[in-house]
Amino acid sequence: RKEVEQDPGPFNVPEGATVAFNCTYSNSASQSFFWYRQDCRKEPKLLMSVYSSGNEDGRFTAQLNRASQYISLLIRDSKLSDSATYLCVVNGPDSWGKFQFGAGTQVVVTP
């Protein structure tokens, strides 16, 4: 079983709509969680950290469910520029900050 699993998609979303997707992780001792955005043939860029109480950054809302070991990302009022692959990233309990990456969820926002 992979340490971090994501639905690869693609999620085809009309412009202005809301889309949400999850990511599950296997290591219950994981401590830090992030969503990164990766455009085609580009490096990943940090979108937002995910906090225990859930957090929002503009149109993006992230949630953490430790009991069920998943995190989620919701995008409201989707823009064409939101089209990308969203990577779920989990940081292990060791202090060196080894990241475990999901394979990504592709989101395609259509006009």
Next chain:
Amino acid sequence: GAVVSQHPSWVICKSGTSVKIECRSLDFQATTMFWYRQFPKQSLMLMATSNEGSKATYEQGVEKDKFLINHASLTLSTLTVTSAHPEDSSFYICSARVSQTQHFGDGTRLSIL
């Protein structure tokens, strides 16, 4: 914010060539950098952790003699793919740890003919 620069961004070379990729932290010191490889439609796979002034720590299955890592200063780590073959063609990305997260270089697309 923290900036990580990676060079070159794209390399095309013949089989058997050795290729060096540089990763620089531009406005901060990075005692630890990470090297990843990503194949199309797959997740980033950690290859090794580069530690300034000491040997790199390689992940299981990654040949240390094939992928030479040097972290000679607090702002520079290099990855050399020795005697590259077509199966080494991939997207190589470095990152530097900044607080609790990581910032990534632009990535290097390596194509071996």
